[in-house]
Amino acid sequence: MVQKRKYNRKYNKVFLLCLIGALLFTAGCSLVKESGKESGKGGMYIYYMNMEGTSLAKVEYTTMNSTEENMIEDMLQAMREEPESIENKSVFPLGVYVRDWVLTDEILDIHFSSAYGRMKPEEEVLLRAAVVLTLSQLKGIEYIDFFIEDEPLTDSMGNAIGYMGAEDFLQYKGSSLHLYQPRKLKLYFANENGDRLISEEVSVRYNSNMSIERLIVDQLIKGPSIDGLCPVIPPETKVIGVSVKDTVCYVNLDEGFLNNTCVSDPRVAVYAMVNSIVDGGASSQVQISVNGESNIKYMGIIDLSKPLSRDQNLVEER
Structure with missing residues (x-):
């Protein structure tokens, strides 16, 4: 029993x-x-x-x-x-x-x-x-x-x-089983100072029943794989849910996302996620929430109450 x-x-x-x-x-x-x-x-x-x-x-x-x-x-x-x-x-x-x-x-x-x-x-x-x-x-x-x-x-x-x-x-629900397949992703991480974004192209194998947006968030939490780039999301952060509706990707993380010591500029953490999801998925904006709440200011600065569009101004060309 x-x-x-x-x-x-x-x-x-x-x-x-x-x-x-x-x-x-x-x-x-x-x-x-x-x-x-x-x-x-x-x-x-x-x-x-x-x-x-x-x-x-x-x-x-x-x-x-x-x-x-x-x-x-x-x-x-x-x-x-x-x-x-x-x-x-x-x-x-x-x-x-x-x-x-x-x-x-x-x-x-x-x-x-x-x-x-x-x-x-x-x-x-x-x-x-x-x-x-x-x-x-x-x-x-x-x-x-x-x-x-x-x-x-x-x-x-x-x-x-x-x-x-x-x-x-x-x-x-009634569909055939799909297993793992390769995918290339363009992810954004922080530079060594934690105040600018640098892109990294990664190759992953993933279950095709997982959404690309969820895959991107998981890879961001995993962190960069090359020298000179720094994580943008604390590794202990848990993903509660990722969904897409009307070209908006809704990302719900737990409170681990708030305890971010990885970056010096909070915009870097937020727009690393926004830019990565918009570039790699089918969304044009990203709505971030913490434990289901979006009416907050991330690290006291970034307003998360509305969906955000990508910001290319933070990207540092290599």
């Missing part, structure tokens, strides 16, 4: 548009997010994979449980069981199970058994997508973080995956 704990620690509440929903009323209160998305008769779905292991399939799910804790445990158990349809199968391979989970103020930490780390890449990415899409339907869950035993889940480059929401896996 999955162990469960729920703490009452107070975290800053994070913002995310509800992406999956319908209505499931229990004791007069909905535990399922409301949205304009399609809904099954029971209001919820369990995500499995097809027999070929190339895409996800959803099966209508109904429960009479009235608490978030019981809903989480029941849905995880349902995901481990084989579905009735012979066309689908569980996303959990033999030996992989949830050892523990912690729900704290809309953030769900899931600790998997050590066998999770031995999964094939195509198995792992589908399991991750299925778990996030299934559990993020619950009203009390906005973000999910994965751990192998007690260690954070990392990507192929050793970077922590961090918080995930339903919007990170929309491409998996």
Whole structure:
């Protein structure tokens, strides 16, 4: 049986548009997010994979449980069981199970058994997508973080995956599995004085289901790879969410972004991100927020309340 704990620690509440929903009323209160998305008769779905292991399939799910804790445990158990349809199968391979989970103020930490780390890449990415899409339907869950035993889940480059929401896996809904592919990025980092931007071209391999904008932010946090360039974002910064709407990229970081000792000019940190995303993605502006809040002045100087356009005046030519 999955162990469960729920703490009452107070975290800053994070913002995310509800992406999956319908209505499931229990004791007069909905535990399922409301949205304009399609809904099954029971209001919820369990995500499995097809027999070929190339895409996800959803099966209508109904429960009479009235608490978030019981809903989480029941849905995880349902995901481990084989579905009735012979066309689908569980996303959990033999030996992989949830050892523990912690729900704290809309953030769900899931600790998997050590066998999770031995999964094939195509198995792992589908399991991750299925778990996030299934559990993020619950009203009390906005973000999910994965751990192998007690260690954070990392990507192929050793970077922590961090918080995930339903919007990170929309491409998996009935679409084929895509694995890693190469990409060249033009990233901006600080000069040695921390007061100007210098571009660096990097070559990376990334999962094609990850957005380019999220990839860029992750690479900026990782830092430069050549001498003479300095980081622009503290390495302990966590990415809460990255999304694009109407040519505006919304980047939501945790409070680690505020504790920046990497640069002498706060504009360098902000516009390193803005310039990198605008140059490399499909956005024309970037809206930066910290724990869902954008009505702040970064380092007391840069107003983050409105989307920002790229600033080429800060770039130092090499």
